[in-house]
Amino acid sequence: MTDAKFLLFFFCAAIALAGAIGTIASKLPLRAAMSLLVTIIALAGLYLTLDAQLLAAIQVLVYAGAVVVLFVFVIMLIGPAPETSSAPGSVVWRMLSLVGIAMITATFAFSFVDVASTWVAPPAGFGTVRGVAGEMYTKALVPFEIVAMTLTTAIVGALAIARSKTASELAEMKRRRVAEDASAAAQPAE
Amino acid sequence: MSDWLSIVPLLLVATSGLFIMLADAFSKEKAELALVTAVSLGTAGLVAVGLLASGSALPPLPEVLGSYLAVDELSLFFDFVICLGGALSALVAGGYLREHELERGELYVLIVLATFGAMVLARSTDLLTLFLGLETMSLSVYAMIAFRRTSARAVEGAMKYFLLGSFAAAILLFGGALLYAATGHTDFAGIGAKIGSGEVEPVLVLVGMLMVLAGLAFKVGAVPFHMWTPDAYEGAMTPVTGFMSVAVKAAAFAVFVRILVVALPGEEVASMTSGWPPVLIFLSVLSMVYGNVAAVAQKSVKRMLAYSSIAHAGYILLGLAAASVVGEPAISGVLFYLLAYTVSNILAFGSLVMIGSRGKEAVDYDDLAGVGRRHPYVALPFIIGVLSLMGFPPTAGFFGKYYVFNAAVQAGGGFVWLAVIGLLASAVGAYYYLRVVVVMLMKSPAEGQVVAVPMKSGYVASALAMSGAAVMVFGLLPSWALDLAISAAQKLIG
Numbered sequence: 001m002t003d004a005k006f007l008l009f010f011f012c013a014a015i016a017l018a019g020a021i022g023t024i025a026s027k028l029p030l031r032a033a034m035s036l037l038v039t040i041i042a043l044a045g046l047y048l049t050l051d052a053q054l055l056a057a058i059q060v061l062v063y064a065g066a067v068v069v070l071f072v073f074v075i076m077l078i079g080p081a082p083e084t085s086s087a088p089g090s091v092v093w094r095m096l097s098l099v100g101i102a103m104i105t106a107t108f109a110f111s112f113v114d115v116a117s118t119w120v121a122p123p124a125g126f127g128t129v130r131g132v133a134g135e136m137y138t139k140a141l142v143p144f145e146i147v148a149m150t151l152t153t154a155i156v157g158a159l160a161i162a163r164s165k166t167a168s169e170l171a172e173m174k175r176r177r178v179a180e181d182a183s184a185a186a187q188p189a190e
Numbered sequence: 191m192s193d194w195l196s197i198v199p200l201l202l203v204a205t206s207g208l209f210i211m212l213a214d215a216f217s218k219e220k221a222e223l224a225l226v227t228a229v230s231l232g233t234a235g236l237v238a239v240g241l242l243a244s245g246s247a248l249p250p251l252p253e254v255l256g257s258y259l260a261v262d263e264l265s266l267f268f269d270f271v272i273c274l275g276g277a278l279s280a281l282v283a284g285g286y287l288r289e290h291e292l293e294r295g296e297l298y299v300l301i302v303l304a305t306f307g308a309m310v311l312a313r314s315t316d317l318l319t320l321f322l323g324l325e326t327m328s329l330s331v332y333a334m335i336a337f338r339r340t341s342a343r344a345v346e347g348a349m350k351y352f353l354l355g356s357f358a359a360a361i362l363l364f365g366g367a368l369l370y371a372a373t374g375h376t377d378f379a380g381i382g383a384k385i386g387s388g389e390v391e392p393v394l395v396l397v398g399m400l401m402v403l404a405g406l407a408f409k410v411g412a413v414p415f416h417m418w419t420p421d422a423y424e425g426a427m428t429p430v431t432g433f434m435s436v437a438v439k440a441a442a443f444a445v446f447v448r449i450l451v452v453a454l455p456g457e458e459v460a461s462m463t464s465g466w467p468p469v470l471i472f473l474s475v476l477s478m479v480y481g482n483v484a485a486v487a488q489k490s491v492k493r494m495l496a497y498s499s500i501a502h503a504g505y506i507l508l509g510l511a512a513a514s515v516v517g518e519p520a521i522s523g524v525l526f527y528l529l530a531y532t533v534s535n536i537l538a539f540g541s542l543v544m545i546g547s548r549g550k551e552a553v554d555y556d557d558l559a560g561v562g563r564r565h566p567y568v569a570l571p572f573i574i575g576v577l578s579l580m581g582f583p584p585t586a587g588f589f590g591k592y593y594v595f596n597a598a599v600q601a602g603g604g605f606v607w608l609a610v611i612g613l614l615a616s617a618v619g620a621y622y623y624l625r626v627v628v629v630m631l632m633k634s635p636a637e638g639q640v641v642a643v644p645m646k647s648g649y650v651a652s653a654l655a656m657s658g659a660a661v662m663v664f665g666l667l668p669s670w671a672l673d674l675a676i677s678a679a680q681k682l683i684g
Contacts, residue, residue: 111393142258146310146322149204153303153326156211157333160296165339168291172340 005049012045033071040064052127196241196248196261199234199269200309206230207302214295224284224649227298228277231305235273242266242674257377258319259310260448263678264525268312268444271529274660275436276305278536278653283429285647286543290551292427297337301433304330308437312444315452317366317376320445324362324409327441328355331434335426347425351418354408358415362405368398369453378453386456396464399454403469406449409442410503413476423496428551431492432539435499436532443506443528447521450510451682460514470511471608477504478615486622490554494622495538498579501619502531508608509594515601518679523593525675526668530578530586533660537575540654544568547645555629557642562630568644569630571654578661580623581616586664591616593672 019042022035040063047056125131136144165173194201210226241248248261259265280301287293307326314320332355336348370376372394373384384390408415423431450466459465481501488494506524513520545561545568546552552561562569578587591612598609635641664671 108397111397114393139256140258140318142255143316143318143322146319146326149207149303149306150322150326150329152208152211153300153307153330153333156296156299156303157329160294160300160333161336161339163296166294169340176340 008045009049012042012049015039016042016046029075030072033068033075036071037064037068040068050127051122054127054129054132193249193252196266197251197259197313198241199238199266199273200259200306200313202234202237203231203273203302203306203309206234207299207306210295210302211299214299222284223295223298224280224287227280227302228284228649228653231273231277231280231302235270235277238266238269238273239674242270242678245677257379258316259313260315263674263681264444264447265309265313267525267674267678268440269309271440271525271532272305272308272312272437274529275433275440275532275536276301276308278533278540278657279429279433279437281649281653282432282536282540282543283427285645285650285653286427286429288649289548289645289647290427291548292338294337297334297430300330300334300337304334304433305437308441311441314445315378315448317370317378320449321359321363321366323441324359324405324445327438328359328409331430331438334430334433335422337430338427341425343425344427345425347418347422351422354418358405358408361401361408365398365401365403365405368394368401372398378449381453382455385454385459388456388458392458392464395459399459399466400469402449403466406442406446407473410439410446410506411477411500412473412503412507413480413500416477416481416500419500420493420496423499424490424493428492428539428543431496432536435495435535435539439499439503440528440532443510443524446510447513447524447682450513451521462514465514467511467514470507471604474504474507474511475608475611477501477507478612479504482615482618482622486618488622491542491558491626492553494626495535495542498619498622499535501615502579504615505591505594505612506531508612509597511608512594512598512601512605515603515605516597517683518676519600520594520597521679521682522672522675523590523597525678526664526672527590527594529671529675530590530661530664533657533664534575534578534585534587537571537654537657537661538579540650540657541568541572541575543645544647544650544654545572545644546642550640550642552642555626556636556639558626558630559633559635559639560630561642561644562627564641565644571658573627573630574658574661576623576626578665580620584662584665586661586668588665589668589672 016039019035019037019039023032023039026032026035040059044056044059044064047053047059123131125134206227210223210230213226214223242263248263248266251259251261280298283297283301287297304327307323307328307330310319310323311327312323314323332348332352335351336345338344366376369381372390373381375381375384385395404415408418411419423434426434450460454460454466460467462468477500481497481499481504485494485497485501488497506527509520509524509527513524542552545558545565550557552558562573574585578585581587581591595609595612598605598612
């Protein structure tokens with residue numbers, strides 16, 4: 001890795017981490033979405049250090065350009081209200097998960113610190129438009145077709161969950177609401 | 191044309207999924223989609239078992255398809271198991287959806303697409319197809335759990351499974367990337383050859399291997415990756431729970447077998463000192479003990495079956511670990527176990543569907559009180575299914591357990607103790623399985639309790655008849671299915 005690449009790597013990695021922390025720590029949904037945008041663009045920079053130019057461009061186009069915009073639309077539609085504070089887990093659990101994260105991070109850091117030089121070098125033309133296209137359209141026919149099925153599955157699944165409710169479902173929801181109201185009304189009497 | 195012969199089951203399932211989607215969209219009246227689904231999946235399964243039983247050499251795939259899909263007896267065996275599970279679940283779902291007025295065609299499409307994903311997963315010889323198959327299967331299963339949108343439980347179970355499942359998939363992908371970094375290959379054979387040559391960085395291989403195993407252990411619900419299992423199993427509609435417990439599990443174990451045998455052979459990664467056998471043993475013991483003990487404490491029969499499925503994952507992992515020593519007998523034992531487990535579990539979940547009806551589903555032990563005396567014909571399949579899960583002779587489940595534990599004993603050494611732990615854990619299992627039987631036969635429903643009335647459905651009844659017959663046939667005459675399993679295992683090891 002050349003020095004310039006090295007610098008770029010650390011620069012992008014720091015920004016990506018900061019963005020990721022901002023995404024989960026921010027109370028305002030819109031701010032979280034913007035932090036996510038920062039992470040996504042920084043990731044594109046990381047891809048550049050890995051010789052994956054096409055992937056970097058796609059990352060910016062698809063994720064920064066489309067996915068985050070979609071998130072922002074949704075946030076605007078349902079109103080950018082801050083999330084209601086959910087009850088955090090007990091202190092013990094939070095400490096335990098922090099220790100767990102630290103241990104996994106340490107394992108990785110110590111495992112990989114010496115082995116970077118033995119990583120297999122990418123083949124020539126790796127990550128360029130020509131390289132990716134050649135791989136995708138001449139060799140990877142089967143994965144390409146399976147991706148089509150995966151996307152079909154995702155669409156059918158999204159439809160199954162999100163399509164408008166049927167008459168029987170509306171009736172069930174109404175029944176349920178009536179039952180809940182009845183139990184809520186009965187509660188103070190007890 | 192004959193080049194394509196060995197993936198005909200896969201192609202049949204893919205096209206029937208698309209056909210059912212169109213049929214649902216363009217038919218005005220509700221077509222008998224459950225029947226169409228069951229018949230197409232059943233046909234694919236029969237083609238697979240026909241190819242397998244004919245014993246003829248399978249032609250290699252056309253060169254244009256590359257080496258992403260396996261052409262071997264193991265994949266045909268799993269095609270059969272997965273399609274069988276899918277077809278029977280579709281029949282059970284046909285009765286369930288109609289009874290509970292949830293009839294929407296998407297569920298059948300999702301069942302077929304999930305079956306397709308599971309078959310791809312079981313057939314994958316490359317990290318790329320592995321991941322795509324896993325995602326196709328998982329996406330449709332997430333949607334199937336959330337299918338009953340009005341139920342808060344279903345949405346909660348789906349959300350938990352979706353979030354944790356995404357993490358597990360990401361971990362698996364990261365592990366795959368490390369294996370690629372270490373070996374420069376994404377195909378299992380290439381990875382295995384490179385590792386066998388010893389010119390790899392062991393740290394990368396081991397960490398990558400652990401992450402891949404963690405991702406797969408999540409899918410089979412092995413302890414400590416089981417947290418999602420009870421909630422997702424309980425939240426999902428019962429036919430979907432049945433599907434998850436058989437097809438998803440079978441596919442994940444198929445890829446387990448293939449990765450361990452093909453991609454991770456050799457001293458460095460498959461020995462007791464530094465490799466996957468101790469990892470599998472760890473997961474196996476935890477799953478056997480925890481699954482069985484936790485199942486005892488459950489009030490809901492569905493949740494009890496969820497914990498019992500964790501325990502079964504433990505038994506199967508024990509067989510896989512033994513495969514590092516004895517090879518073929520352990521793998522064929524695992525294959526037979528998965529087949530037996532598929533029919534027994536569908537029988538148990540299908541009967542649970544049959545016992546309830548609109549307005550009152552049978553979920554808890556209390557709902558089952560006295561069913562055996564009021565409706566013996568509905569109770570009988572449930573009892574057979576539970577006895578088979580328990581491993582009671584002469585059911586299919588007995589021989590499944592027998593072959594797996596036998597392989598562990600053959601492996602010798604510490605594996606004998608593991609078989610003993612497995613047997614003790616199954617003895618705990620006998621308690622809660624028999625408790626259901628006792629509740630059904632001896633107890634009476636409490637005063638004023640709403641009693642579950644069995645539904646009337648030809649679909650569910652035929653699914654129960656078929657799986658019940660299979661449980662008894664594989665129990666009385668296990669040799670036919672075992673021979674298929676043995677030939678598949680032998681061809682894999684070569």
